[in-house]
Amino acid sequence: MDDDLYFLENPYLVRRRMQRKRRKYWVSPILIKRRILGEFHHLHEELKRNGEKFCDYYRMNMETFQYTLMAIQPSITKWSNFREVIPPEERLALTLRYLATGCSFKTLGYSFRISDVTVGRIVKETCEAIWDNLHVLHIPFPKEDEVEPIVQGFWNKWKFPNCVGCIDGKHVRIKNPRHSGSMFRNYKQFFSIVLQAVAGPDYRFLAIHVGAYGKESDGGVFSHSSLSQKLEQGALGVGRLSALPGTNIKVPYVLLGDEGYPLKTYLMRPFPMSKLGQSQTIFNKRLSKARQVVECAFGIMSSKWRLLQTSIEIEEPGDVDNIVKCICLLHNIIIEKEGEEPVASFTCQQTQSRNRYSSLGENRSVNAAYSIREQFMTFFCAEEVND
Structure with missing residues (x-):
């Protein structure tokens, strides 16, 4: 058979010949x-x-x-x-x-x-x-002897005592990875990974966890993270008893989260909106004010690094994780080298939890957590009266 005729009749070889065309x-x-x-x-x-x-x-x-x-x-x-x-x-x-x-x-x-x-x-x-x-x-995980300045910072700037950090999650838009199904589709119906961060009183990140599936709730991401395991073992000084300012009442050092997180002896969350009296409202307002730290940290970071306002068009989720971690790190470096950003020029990002975390069926440690939250509430109410 003539070679030229053979190539005309064989589409595969024709494609191969075209692919070998020189650049x-x-x-x-x-x-x-x-x-x-x-x-x-x-x-x-x-x-x-x-x-x-x-x-x-x-x-x-x-x-x-x-x-x-x-x-x-x-x-x-x-x-x-x-x-x-x-x-x-x-x-x-x-x-x-x-x-x-x-x-x-x-x-x-x-x-x-x-x-x-x-x-x-x-x-x-x-x-x-x-x-x-x-x-x-x-972004070193704070050592035990580095916790006290953080606690003092929260009390001096945000009027929440015995606080070692505020925790929250942020969805980062991504291109849906191949063969991932709905794993990355979040409750707002776009694809994302979750950045979970603990922020200090000066908007720096004390700890971050990047890469959870977008479909996971804040509480779910937290419970599966290495941060949760470290806190259970007493990291960040949580569990250490210290007297509330001007009193003899000792309560442990705690993190602050929204209603998407579980109530624990080391993690305070707001009272449910359905059961708010005046005292509970005072506590919720004080907690919400302090939690602005992490919301504003996300807002500062997103306003400066606008990649976080787009959908990151990268195939591999692992590469996206590295980019997001890098942005968090640059956020800290700039604050440490250049000072805090003027927060008024940025929008604090109000995050919204998909699921309210339910503590039903948990053990006696939840009762201890309720008691600790009540002690904080009593302290804040007494401050309101004295003011």
Whole structure:
């Protein structure tokens, strides 16, 4: 049979022949001009001469940028004998712009004159490097001797005594992973992973847990997290008895959560809305005011890193987890290096729990938790009278 006729009659071989067509360019002409027209090369040096514009563009000041760069530079430096490599400073700049804008890899690729595949790889590697090199310094789980300043901070700033942190969850929109069914579909009917965080009195995150399925409730995420296990073992000083200010009444150090969390001896939640008297209302208001810390932390972070306001278009949930962890870490670094953000300029994100956690059928520890909450309530009511 004639070879040409054979190929015409065999679609598979025709496709193979077409797939073997040579590439037109080794590097696209658009990408070749990266050093001349790429966003980093014609803008970065100018921004360094204007601190305010630099901070607006990268969401951090020059000192914080350099601190982050020096920490991760060995991890993201590349070598090649065949083509020009992208330097660490440009890799960090590109990653920060992705986190700050939420633009697609393709859009950023055109701006920076880098292929969208390379943009995705750079973002993944840089976020991992930031987490690996800096999380021990800036999101360390507080040690026992570091708890007291946190407790004092909550009392001085938020008027809630014996508090070691406020806990809440945030849904992060994602593209539905393949073969995942409805695991990531949440009660608002979009696909998400859950970021659960404990915030301190200055809006920094004390602990985070990222990656739970969107369909899980706050209480469910908490009960399956390593944080819950640590708290059961007395982490964060919970369970340590300390007198309420100006009294001899001793109650344990506690976390504060909303109605989506279980009531425990180390975790206070509001009284049910159906059973509110004046005293319960006073307690709920005081708890709600203190809980603004974690809501405002989410609001500050989402306003600064607008990727969290979009649907993250990345296939692998594990890669999304790393990006979200990196954003939480950058949030802490910026607060520590540059000071607290003016909260009035951000929107505190009121989170809404899908399920109210029921404590029916639990053991005697729930009765102890009820008693502790009553003691806090009595203390707050006495303060109202004295004021």
